[in-house]
Amino acid sequence: MDIDTTLSPVLPGKILFPNSEHYDTSNNSYFTLFENDLRPAAIAQPTKNAEVHTLLKILKPLAEKHQIQVAVRGTGHTPIAGSANTADGVTIDLRGLKGIRLSEDKSLVEIGVGETWGSVYEELEKHGLTTAGGRVGRVGVGGLVLGGGLSLYSTRRGFACDSVTEFEVVLASGEVVRASQDENAGLWRALKGGLNNFGIVTSFKMRTFASGDIWGGIAYYMPDTFGDLVKATVDFVDNESDEDTHIMSSAGYGFGHQVVTCCMYQTKGVENAASLQRFTSLPSQIKEHGSLRSSTHIDFCNELSKFTKDGVRSFYATLTIRPDVSLMLAVHQAWQGTLDSLKDAEGFIFSLGFFPLTKALLQNSQDAGGNAIDIDPNDGPLLIVLINPTWDSPSDDERIYAGVESLLGKCRAIASAKELLHRYIFTNYAYFKDDVFRGYSDSSLAVLRKTSKEFDSHGFFQNVVSGGFKLCTSG
Numbered sequence: 524m525d526i527d528t529t530l531s532p533v534l535p536g537k538i539l540f541p542n543s544e545h546y547d548t549s550n551n552s553y554f555t556l557f558e559n560d561l562r563p564a565a566i567a568q569p570t571k572n573a574e575v576h577t578l579l580k581i582l583k584p585l586a587e588k589h590q591i592q593v594a595v596r597g598t599g600h601t602p603i604a605g606s607a608n609t610a611d612g613v614t615i616d617l618r619g620l621k622g623i624r625l626s627e628d629k630s631l632v633e634i635g636v637g638e639t640w641g642s643v644y645e646e647l648e649k650h651g652l653t654t655a656g657g658r659v660g661r662v663g664v665g666g667l668v669l670g671g672g673l674s675l676y677s678t679r680r681g682f683a684c685d686s687v688t689e690f691e692v693v694l695a696s697g698e699v700v701r702a703s704q705d706e707n708a709g710l711w712r713a714l715k716g717g718l719n720n721f722g723i724v725t726s727f728k729m730r731t732f733a734s735g736d737i738w739g740g741i742a743y744y745m746p747d748t749f750g751d752l753v754k755a756t757v758d759f760v761d762n763e764s765d766e767d768t769h770i771m772s773s774a775g776y777g778f779g780h781q782v783v784t785c786c787m788y789q790t791k792g793v794e795n796a797a798s799l800q801r802f803t804s805l806p807s808q809i810k811e812h813g814s815l816r817s818s819t820h821i822d823f824c825n826e827l828s829k830f831t832k833d834g835v836r837s838f839y840a841t842l843t844i845r846p847d848v849s850l851m852l853a854v855h856q857a858w859q860g861t862l863d864s865l866k867d868a869e870g871f872i873f874s875l876g877f878f879p880l881t882k883a884l885l886q887n888s889q890d891a892g893g894n895a896i897d898i899d900p901n902d903g904p905l906l907i908v909l910i911n912p913t914w915d916s917p918s919d920d921e922r923i924y925a926g927v928e929s930l931l932g933k934c935r936a937i938a939s940a941k942e943l944l945h946r947y948i949f950t951n952y953a954y955f956k957d958d959v960f961r962g963y964s965d966s967s968l969a970v971l972r973k974t975s976k977e978f979d980s981h982g983f984f985q986n987v988v989s990g991g992f993k994l995c996t997s998g
Contacts, residue, residue: 526565526591526613533577537619539566549616550608554833557604563594563614570619572691572699572725578615579723580697586987594989595723597636598663602838603955606990607666617665620725625650631688633728636665641828644821653734653820655680659831660824665724670950671716671896675737675788675823678881679766681888682896684715686729692722695983699725704892713974715894716963718950719991720975720984737823738796739788740814745807746781749774749855750848753877755785755801757846760879760904765798766887767791770879773909774855776862777872782809786827792817836920837913840931841952843880843945843962844906844938851877854908854934861930865923870915878949880905897967898947907949908934928954950992960997968997 530538539546541562549566551559569575585591592612594605599618601607608614622635623646632654634643641660647653655676657667672683680686689703690711700722702711713721744752756772771786787803789796794817795803803815814826831837844850858875865871882903889900898905910930912923931954938944948962960968975985975994985995 529581530565530567530578530613533581534567534569534574537568537570537574539568540564552833553599553608554831554835555602555604555838556834556836557602557838558599558606558608559834561604561608561610563609564591564611566614566616568616568619570621572620572693575615575617575620575693575723575725576697576699579693579695582613583695583697583983583987587981587983592989593987595719597665598639600662601666601990603990609989612989615723617723617725618663622726623647625652625731626728630731631728632731633726634664635726636663636724638664640664640667640824641821644824647731648734648819648821651733652731654729654731655686656683656729658824659827660821661828661831664727667951668727669714669716669718669724671894672951673878675769675820676790678769678884679790679887681884681891682716682894684894685888685891687715687727688730689728690714690724691726692724694722695979695981707978709970709974710978712893713895713971715896716950717895717971717974717994719988720971720994721978722984734820736792736817737788737790737820738792738794738815738817739786739799739823740816740818740826742785742787742802742805742815743809743812744783744785744805745809746774746783748805748807749783750852751805752783752785752802753848753851753855755805756877756879756906757848757851758801759798760846760881760906763798763881764883765789765796766883767793768796768798770799770802771876773874773876774858775872775874776866787815788823835913836915836917837911838924838927838955839952840910840927840954841949842908842931842935842938843947843949844908845943845945846879846904846906847941847943850938850941850943851906853937857930857933857937858910861926865912865919865926868914868916868919868923870913871919872913874909874911876907876909876911878907878909880907895963895967895971896947897964899964902945905945905947907952909952910934928956953992957992958997959992960994968994
């Protein structure tokens, strides 16, 4: 098949081919080098949903006959090779689908999937508003919402996807539909955490609310404070009732040194609120490096953006546990052992994070209409554990993947032995070999499969579109 003669006439000027500057710029702009290394035969760059419709009408029959592979890219923050790019096929790049539009009463914002959370917050702040989207400003909006996502406001408002009131979706047939609680409700719920198994989301609407100053930032501590931080974190998730607080507790290694951190936020702007004093009063705080202050939502999300950059060798792995001090210390000890075996890798950076899913977060998620994730609030509180290596040399790829995969297995075994391992796998951080849908409830998984048959009867997005975690392979 001649892709040039097939696609160029219907999207003139919006199809990029190898050996051109624009192609190279686009293809080298993913978060990880693993995605950059894939070289599609063409990159399609639609700027409106009608063009996505046209692309699917042309590519679907060809892909189903195995004449072409298709991948769909949002802003490209997934670290997994092949999740948002394809070798020798056609990558549909959605970054041109821009737009941030407030409803007349300003209670909702419609967001094009080509935006980042930073661009959304920047526009909303002009109106004294914000929304419960991603915590890192440079991350794209679409993939985070389809995976569930967490927000600085999650304790009160649930997962980021729980603030979505409507999706605009291009189905495999090319039909453009709306999905909300009142229209195509099954699809609406499935897209909230169901990933790229149902269609191409081109825009979505989210609830807005007044934005005021937030108090918080990042506190740094000496490495020997980790045990105290773990105790404070468990106390927070077990006992804290302030739904306007959000924390992330971590241990990290980089540039030959270890450090312990806590990112903390009181979203009503209460300075050193009682809910956070268990963290601000910890010993061995390195105050000259800390950033605790009063500031705006966009400022804090831009601060977190500085900890990542594009074009790196990096990936995520995760598990979910019930909060327990001895378990968290055992996980940290296993992480230390892996660190000792890998820290001689060139440019090696390694982090271990604990991110709360409080009972309030899970209850507020359910009260917002539910989602594909379907965690019973009675399962809470929980902690998402994030393992994240970054390094420089391809010669270290094999041993770092093997080391972290072994660590992930050890952590799950430790948690399972203590009967503290939860089924959920946070999809935004999932390791590429994980079966994330086995972490969803049986009833939710059955509904997702039913919804897929209703809206994508031939399984185009599961069997033909590459990348991501697929319903059809779960179990």
